[in-house]
Each structure stands twice: as structure tokens, then as C-alpha cells.
Amino acid sequence: MSEHDAEHTAQRDQAPTAAPPGTEGHDQGQEQGHEHGAQVSTDSTPPGIPDAAIPELVIISGMSGAGRSTAAKCLEDLGWFVVDNLPPALIPTMVELGARSQGNVARIAVVVDVRGRRFFDNLRESLADLEAKSVTRRIVFLESSDDALVRRFESVRRPHPLQGDGRIVDGIAAERELLRELRGDADLVIDTSSLNVHELRAKMDAQFAGEEEPELRATVMSFGFKYGLPVDADLVVDMRFLPNPHWVPELRPFTGLNEEVAAYVFNQPGAKEFLDRYAELLQLIAAGYRREGKRYVTIAVGCTGGKHRSVATSEKLAARLASQGVETVVVHRDMGRE
Numbered sequence: 001m002s003e004h005d006a007e008h009t010a011q012r013d014q015a016p017t018a019a020p021p022g023t024e025g026h027d028q029g030q031e032q033g034h035e036h037g038a039q040v041s042t043d044s045t046p047p048g049i050p051d052a053a054i055p056e057l058v059i060i061s062g063m064s065g066a067g068r069s070t071a072a073k074c075l076e077d078l079g080w081f082v083v084d085n086l087p088p089a090l091i092p093t094m095v096e097l098g099a100r101s102q103g104n105v106a107r108i109a110v111v112v113d114v115r116g117r118r119f120f121d122n123l124r125e126s127l128a129d130l131e132a133k134s135v136t137r138r139i140v141f142l143e144s145s146d147d148a149l150v151r152r153f154e155s156v157r158r159p160h161p162l163q164g165d166g167r168i169v170d171g172i173a174a175e176r177e178l179l180r181e182l183r184g185d186a187d188l189v190i191d192t193s194s195l196n197v198h199e200l201r202a203k204m205d206a207q208f209a210g211e212e213e214p215e216l217r218a219t220v221m222s223f224g225f226k227y228g229l230p231v232d233a234d235l236v237v238d239m240r241f242l243p244n245p246h247w248v249p250e251l252r253p254f255t256g257l258n259e260e261v262a263a264y265v266f267n268q269p270g271a272k273e274f275l276d277r278y279a280e281l282l283q284l285i286a287a288g289y290r291r292e293g294k295r296y297v298t299i300a301v302g303c304t305g306g307k308h309r310s311v312a313t314s315e316k317l318a319a320r321l322a323s324q325g326v327e328t329v330v331v332h333r334d335m336g337r338e
Contacts, residue, residue: 054135055081055098056107058208059091061182062142063175064161065152067192067200068111071142074204075109084111088123095135114161114175123182138295141179141186143231145193146172188296191232194333206329207296216286217327219298222256222314224306224334233300235285237278237317239309242268246308255335256311265312275313279320286326306334 058080060071069084076082083094091110098105112123130137144152146169153160153168160171162178183189188207192200207217223230225240245251245261254261266272282299289297301317303309311332318328 053099053101053103054133055095055105057091057095057130057135057137058107058109059137059139060109060111060142061113061139061179061186062190063144063149063172063179064114065149066142066144067190067195067197068113068142070197070200071140071190071204072109072111074201075107075208078205078208080107080109080208081105082109082111085113086110088112088126091123091126092129092133092135095130095133114178138188139182139186141183141189143183143189143191143193145191145231148193187294189232189298191230193231199331203329203331206327216290216294217296217329218286218318218321219296219329219331220314220318220321221298221300221331221333222306222310222335223300223302224310224337225302225304227306227334227337229302230298230300230333232298234297235299237299237301237313239301239303239313242271242303242309244304244308246305251308254308255332256308256313256315261308262312262315265309266316275316275320279317279324282317282321283324286324305338306332307338311335 058075060068060075062068072082072084081098086094091112094108094110098108127137149160149172150168160168160175162174163171190200190203195203203219206219221230221233225238229236242265245254245264248264251258251261251264256262256265266275286297289295299317301310301314314330314332318330321328
């Protein structure tokens with residue numbers, strides 16, 4: 001899922017520019033104001049952002065090659081005003097301009113990445129400024145494995161923006177270190193190592209489509225331990241304590257989506273009890289997430305190959321969460337890899 005061709009275009013790169021304060025229409029406006037008896041304010045303090053007009057703000061960041069442009073394009077298609085590679089110091093200005101657009105710019109997405117690394121140190125200051133102005137912002141971080149990123153850079157024959165005279169892996173390592181703190185502050189981390197463009201768009205749609213913002217959104221992801229842990233998992237469930245349907249010849253060709261496989265899994269001792277207890281535990285965790293303002297959670301359910309037990313459990317668990325009012329997306333990461 002290469003993003004270089006999209007990232008290096010300038011179709012959304014230019015942020016709106018505002019006229020310098022006090023110059024646009026100053027003489028004419030002042031003259032007309034006196035002529036019609038209007039009072040002209042002498043207060044030199046710039047007005048704050050109108051509370052009722054503060055737009056939604058999403059900051060998209062992450063590893064180069066992980067799909068930032070795809071994520072930004074998805075939000076653009078959903079009606080967001082997207083600005084690519086905006087210097088972090090200008091984010092508060094962008095929000096203020098949106099607030100003064102009389103509702104025309106209600107949702108803003110800003111892509112921040114290492115292409116603007118000279119300004120990257122200003123991000124912390126900008127985030128603090130937004131918090132002081134009571135601007136609600138969400139950070140979406142696009143992650144991917146080193147192997148996947150190397151393949152993507154090599155496929156488009158472009159250097160990593162931070163590799164300099166070194167190798168692609170050197171640039172990736174430098175970027176990971178640069179973004180480490182931001183990744184830790186992210187509200188949503190999406191690992192795109194095994195996702196194609198359409199799957200990433202589906203994830204973004206699931207998180208941002210719709211008029212109303214749900215209290216909590218969950219992604220339940222099945223995976224195989226032999227293929228590695230999902231790096232974007234908040235919670236990990238290990239279903240390898242149950243017998244493996246792989247060793248039942250008549251079940252081996254099927255997946256956990258098959259009714260017979262699911263029945264076999266949940267007829268095992270402890271399976272239904274585990275599902276009930278874990279669903280209760282998730283209710284407690286979800287309540288805590290809501291209190292802490294966390295809106296997204298990724299629950300990774302693993303078995304050996306990610307084909308039978310984890311798939312069946314993910315489907316059941318997602319249904320439980322949906323019945324509790326949690327908007328849920330199911331992803332089967334490794335199903336079909338064998």
C-alpha cells in the first residue's frame with residue numbers, strides 16, 4: 001500500500017492563507033463604520049476562537065509509507081477539509097480560520113509528518129495551545145512493520161525521506177525514534193502491515209463515517225501467533241488453551257466462520273464460560289475507557305494460525321460488544337494465509 005505517489009502530489013498541500021491582521025479592508029471598513037455611526041473597537045487583543053464554531057480536528061501522522069495519504073484521502077471523501085504537510089506551528093491558525101468560516105469548515109484533518117521535520121518540534125507547543133483553547137483533537141497514527149515499509153519503498157524506487165546517504169532501514173529507524181512520543185499519545189493506531197488500500201479505507205470509514213460520534217468503537221481482530229502479534233492491539237486474547245480444529249480432518253479445510261467449526265470450538269470445556277467472563281471484563285474496561293476519553297480500542301484474538309479458534313471467538317466477541325452498544329468492526333488478519 002504505497003503512499004508515495006499520493007504524498008508527493010500537491011492537490012491538498014496548500015493551507016489557506018489569511019490576510020495580515022488589520023490590513024484587509026481596514027481603511028474602507030473604518031471609513032464606512034464611522035459613516036454609519038458604528039463603533040470601532042480600540043482593543044488590540046485578537047479575539048479568541050468562537051466556542052460554538054470550533055471545528056473537529058484530526059491530526060494524521062505516522063510512518064512514511066504506512067498509508068497517511070490514503071487515510072487523508074478517505075477523510076476528504078467523507079467531507080473533511082484536509083491539509084497535507086502543514087507545519088505544526090500553523091495548526092492553531094488553521095483551526096481558528098475554520099472557526100471563522102461560518103460553519104463551512106466544520107471538520108479539519110491535518111497531515112503532519114517528517115517532510116516538515118524542521119517544524120516538527122513545534123507540534124507539542126501547538127497541541128498545548130489547542131488544549132488551552134478547548135479544541136478537541138484526535139491523533140491517528142499509521143504504523144507498519146519494517147519489512148512492509150522496505151517493500152513499499154523499493155516497489156516505488158524512492159528513498160526514505162530520512163535515510164540520507166544511508167539505507168532505507170536507517171531512515172525507518174530514525175523516523176520511528178522521531179515519532180515515538182507522538183505514537184504514544186495517539187488516540188488511534190492502525191497497523192497497515194497486512195492491509196491493502198481498500199482495507200485501510202474500510203477501517204477509516206468505520207471510525208469516522210456517520211453523523212454521530214459513538215461513545216466507543218472497537219476493532220476485534222483475529223490473528224495467528226505464528227505470524228506475530230498485531231502492533232496496534234490494546235488487548236490480546238490467547239485462545240490456544242482450546243483444542244485446535246486443525247487436527248480434526250473434516251474441519252481442517254474450513255475457517256472459524258463455518259458453523260461446524262464454531263460449534264466445535266464453543267462446545268469445548270471452558271469456551272463458553274471464557275467468552276462470558278471476558279465479555280463482562282470488557283464492560284468494565286469499556287467504562288474506564290469512556291471515563292478517560294478513549295474512543296477506540298483494538299482487541300486482538302489469537303490462536304496458532306489465525307484460522308479457526310481466533311476467528312470463531314472474534315465473531316462471537318464482536319456480537320457481544322455490539323449488543324452492549326459498542327460499535328464494532330471485525331478484521332481477520334491472517335485468515336487465508338495458510
